[in-house]
Amino acid sequence: MKNRKLLFALFALVAMLVLAACGGDDEAATTEAPAASTEAPPASTEAPPATTEAPAAPTTDVTVGLVFDIGGRGDQSFNDSAYAGLERAGTELGVKFTEASPNDDGSNRAELLQLAADSNPMVIAVGFLFEGDAAKTAAANAGSNFGVVDSAMLDFTKDPPAPYGDNVSGLVFAEHQGSFLVGAAAALKSTTGSIGFIGGVKGVGGLIEKFEAGYIAGAKAVNPDIKVVSEYITEAPDFDGFNAPDRAKDIALAMYEGGADIVYHAAGGSGAGLFEAAKTHSEASGTKVWGIGVDSDQYNTVDPAVKDYVLTSMLKRVDVAVFEIIKAKVDGTIAAGPTTYDLSVDGVGYATSGGFVDDIAPQLEEFKAKIISGEIEVPTDPAAA
Amino acid sequence: MNVALGRRIMWATAAPLAALLFAVAMSSIVLVISGSDPLAAYGDMIAHARKLETMIDILNRATPLYIAGVAVAIAFRMNLFNIGVEGQYLLAALVAAHVGGLISLPAALHVAVILLVAMSVGAAYSGLAGVLKVTRGINEVISTIMLNAIAISGLGAWLVREWQASGSIEPGSATRVGTTPIDESGLIGDLNGVLEVFTRDIKQGKSLTGVLVLALLVGVGYHVLVNRTRFGFDLRASGINPFAARAGGVPPKRMIVTAMVLSGAVAGLVGVAEVMNVGFFPSNPIRGLGFIGIAVALLGRNNPLGIGVAALIFAFLDVSSGVLQFTGAASREIVVIMQGVIILAAVVAYEVTRRAREREEARSAAAALAGSPA
Numbered sequence: 137m138k139n140r141k142l143l144f145a146l147f148a149l150v151a152m153l154v155l156a157a158c159g160g161d162d163e164a165a166t167t168e169a170p171a172a173s174t175e176a177p178p179a180s181t182e183a184p185p186a187t188t189e190a191p192a193a194p195t196t197d198v199t200v201g202l203v204f205d206i207g208g209r210g211d212q213s214f215n216d217s218a219y220a221g222l223e224r225a226g227t228e229l230g231v232k233f234t235e236a237s238p239n240d241d242g243s244n245r246a247e248l249l250q251l252a253a254d255s256n257p258m259v260i261a262v263g264f265l266f267e268g269d270a271a272k273t274a275a276a277n278a279g280s281n282f283g284v285v286d287s288a289m290l291d292f293t294k295d296p297p298a299p300y301g302d303n304v305s306g307l308v309f310a311e312h313q314g315s316f317l318v319g320a321a322a323a324l325k326s327t328t329g330s331i332g333f334i335g336g337v338k339g340v341g342g343l344i345e346k347f348e349a350g351y352i353a354g355a356k357a358v359n360p361d362i363k364v365v366s367e368y369i370t371e372a373p374d375f376d377g378f379n380a381p382d383r384a385k386d387i388a389l390a391m392y393e394g395g396a397d398i399v400y401h402a403a404g405g406s407g408a409g410l411f412e413a414a415k416t417h418s419e420a421s422g423t424k425v426w427g428i429g430v431d432s433d434q435y436n437t438v439d440p441a442v443k444d445y446v447l448t449s450m451l452k453r454v455d456v457a458v459f460e461i462i463k464a465k466v467d468g469t470i471a472a473g474p475t476t477y478d479l480s481v482d483g484v485g486y487a488t489s490g491g492f493v494d495d496i497a498p499q500l501e502e503f504k505a506k507i508i509s510g511e512i513e514v515p516t517d518p519a520a521a
Numbered sequence: 522m523n524v525a526l527g528r529r530i531m532w533a534t535a536a537p538l539a540a541l542l543f544a545v546a547m548s549s550i551v552l553v554i555s556g557s558d559p560l561a562a563y564g565d566m567i568a569h570a571r572k573l574e575t576m577i578d579i580l581n582r583a584t585p586l587y588i589a590g591v592a593v594a595i596a597f598r599m600n601l602f603n604i605g606v607e608g609q610y611l612l613a614a615l616v617a618a619h620v621g622g623l624i625s626l627p628a629a630l631h632v633a634v635i636l637l638v639a640m641s642v643g644a645a646y647s648g649l650a651g652v653l654k655v656t657r658g659i660n661e662v663i664s665t666i667m668l669n670a671i672a673i674s675g676l677g678a679w680l681v682r683e684w685q686a687s688g689s690i691e692p693g694s695a696t697r698v699g700t701t702p703i704d705e706s707g708l709i710g711d712l713n714g715v716l717e718v719f720t721r722d723i724k725q726g727k728s729l730t731g732v733l734v735l736a737l738l739v740g741v742g743y744h745v746l747v748n749r750t751r752f753g754f755d756l757r758a759s760g761i762n763p764f765a766a767r768a769g770g771v772p773p774k775r776m777i778v779t780a781m782v783l784s785g786a787v788a789g790l791v792g793v794a795e796v797m798n799v800g801f802f803p804s805n806p807i808r809g810l811g812f813i814g815i816a817v818a819l820l821g822r823n824n825p826l827g828i829g830v831a832a833l834i835f836a837f838l839d840v841s842s843g844v845l846q847f848t849g850a851a852s853r854e855i856v857v858i859m860q861g862v863i864i865l866a867a868v869v870a871y872e873v874t875r876r877a878r879e880r881e882e883a884r885s886a887a888a889a890l891a892g893s894p895a
Contacts, residue, residue, distance in 0.1 A: 201847070234846075234847050234849070235846070236843060236846035236847055236853070237846065237853060239839055239842055239853070239856075240809070240857075241807050241808050241809040241810070242805065242807065242808075243582060243807045243839065244578075244582075244839060244840065244842065244843055247578050247840060247843045248843045248846075248847075250574075250725050251843050251844060251847045252847065254847075255847070265805050268799065268803070272726060273725075273726070275726060276724075276725050276726030277725070339678070339681065339682065339804070340804060341804075370674060370678075371674075371678035371681075371682070372678065372681065372804040372805070373611075373615070373673075373677050373678065373681065373802075373803075373804045373805065373806055374673050374674045374677065374678060375805055376674075
């Protein structure tokens with residue numbers, strides 16, 4: 137009796153560890169590959185100086201310590217986009233950088249920020265989950281600047297809200313504006329008059345709801361009668377929704393079967409499941425359905441087998457933001473508090489890779505111009521969309 | 522007498538030591554294969570761990586792990602497998618933080634109420650699995666796994682939404698969602714003052730959690746309960762042989778429910794460490810402590826001291842993952858590999874030493890018999 141129990145306990149434990157290891161494996165594999173290229177860029181930068189505008193090799197004392205969100209590099213989305221900005225800063229500004237990812241339970245965020253600050257004057261944290269820890273660490277490390285992606289880094293307990301400290305900057309995006317454009321693209325491309333939205337986690341201070349609101353508004357701007365079905369994978373405090381491709385796939389399949397022919401996701405790593413679902417449904421039913429990616433240009437980052445199902449992606453240019461904040465640090469113009477990256481500075485946008493939206497690009501550009509000029513005001517609350 | 526004690530200690534430590542050595546050997550092989558220098562990696566880990574601030578990180582991490590390990594161990598002693606510590610501590614911390622944020626009381630009382638609520642919620646939620654087992658015969662492994670899902674994705678999300686709708690949770694900043702912050706009176710202070718007496722000024726704004734004291738109390742309580750009370754004897758007896766215990770007059774059903782309730786009550790304290798640290802229950806709490814607690818209890822052999830050592834080892838490895846990445850000595854996955862290998866090695870080593878010990882006991886018994894006048 138006892139032994140059997142223990143055996144079961146062991147089995148469960150081993151299963152858990154193996155699963156954890158499998159999850160890690162993917163990361164390890166994808167991390168390993170670019171790791172090689174981390175070493176490479178400085179070399180390749182020296183090599184073709186002809187192609188870069190600045191003939192003199194850029195030099196600066198600024199070094200950057202970047203801490204990824206859970207999942208780390210290789211998520212084909214948010215973290216990878218941040219890394220692209222970091223690499224560009226390495227190439228164009230000559231900054232050296234180190235990077236790290238938190239434990240799977242995110243328990244060591246503060247430790248990583250401290251380690252980054254120990255040796256770097258510029259620390260970048262990728263993701264709003266760092267807000268509290270970054271504010272605390274920044275207070276104890278006045279010698280370093282901290283930039284947090286996706287958080288305004290404003291202390292809302294103060295009136296009016298003020299930055300947490302002189303050395304804390306927030307990098308935020310007008311995701312609703314970008315989502316408006318892909319919503320419009322979806323409505324222009326839909327043949328069934330029904331489209332879908334999959335959110336990762338509901339109730340995170342309205343963060344993902346902003347995507348939904350913009351998407352619905354964009355779709356309705358094209359076709360007021362369009363039907364938009366929305367579903368969230370999980371609700372806070374359950375954050376699994378950002379990393380549950382299997383559940384995203386189930387939801388997407390149900391949406392496609394319900395008549396939607398284009399589904400947009402704002403669900404981080406779960407998005408892979410959406411594109412798989414698009415492929416599965418298209419092949420089973422014979423009519424092509426689409427998925428829309430988020431954060432980075434997912435046509436280029438998804439599994440090549442499903443890339444032809446990526447209609448477009450809502451680009452959230454984390455790379456632009458990361459590059460700009462490093463540049464500001466190098467130039468000595470870095471400022472505390474939030475900086476919003478919106479359509480006017482190409483902080484958000486839509487992807488054209490694959491050429492699936494080339495035919496409707498004029499309409500999308502028209503919407504874009506109207507948003508920038510203020511003629512269209514994009515809502516951030518789905519209820520108002 | 523001393524020889525016998527020495528022998529006991531040797532047997533008790535041989536297995537974990539062997540497991541540790543095996544894990545280090547395996548990890549070295551993995552490191553070499555992945556192109557890293559094991560010595561450099563271990564050197565970085567140790568150099569980092571020798572800093573006072575890192576030691577604080579390790580203790581802060583070990584504190585909830587220890588409590589979780591004890592919670593699992595209590596059930597293990599009764600031959601029950603409480604996988605539900607995960608759900609129990611998250612739900613308990615959520616409710617306790619919410620209650621703590623709503624009330625305002627003198628310091629000691631405020632803290633006591635929060636702890637009491639946390640323990641009650643954990644106990645009730647775990648007790649549910651115990652009741653299901655004795656009344657309906659539902660295996661506690663199945664029921665606690667399901668109760669985990671209900672606690673994390675169901676009840677937790679629902680409660681937060683209800684509280685938000687009723688206005689008792691303020692949204693805080695746009696991205697920092699959680700229960701209403703608890704007044705200063707409800708928070709257990711840090712131990713920096715005590716620590717600085719013995720060491721130096723603590724830098725980097727780190728603070729040693731006061732919940733560490735609570736964890737030590739839990740450990741002492743667990744030791745006394747299991748080894749020094751009638752109830753503890755009944756618990757161990759039922760765990761070793763439920764039929765014999767029953768024949769000896771130990772009511773099995775009551776023991777099952779009590780063990781689950783106690784396990785859950787301790788589990789309820791796991792999340793208190795984080796609540797006391799941030800001052801409220803955040804929307805992204807540290808998850809998975811309940812599962813690591815199972816590993817910690819296994820490695821520590823359900824022994825109050827052993828669990829402490831196991832929690833410290835796991836905490837040390839977790840904390841090392843950061844420095845390995847920044848020095849570039851190894852990837853952080855090596856830490857997970859080491860934790861996994863240690864557990865597997867420990868279980869194998871325990872079994873091997875158990876058999877070796879039984880053989881030796883049989884031999885010495887035979888020798889004693891042969892030596893006695895026939």
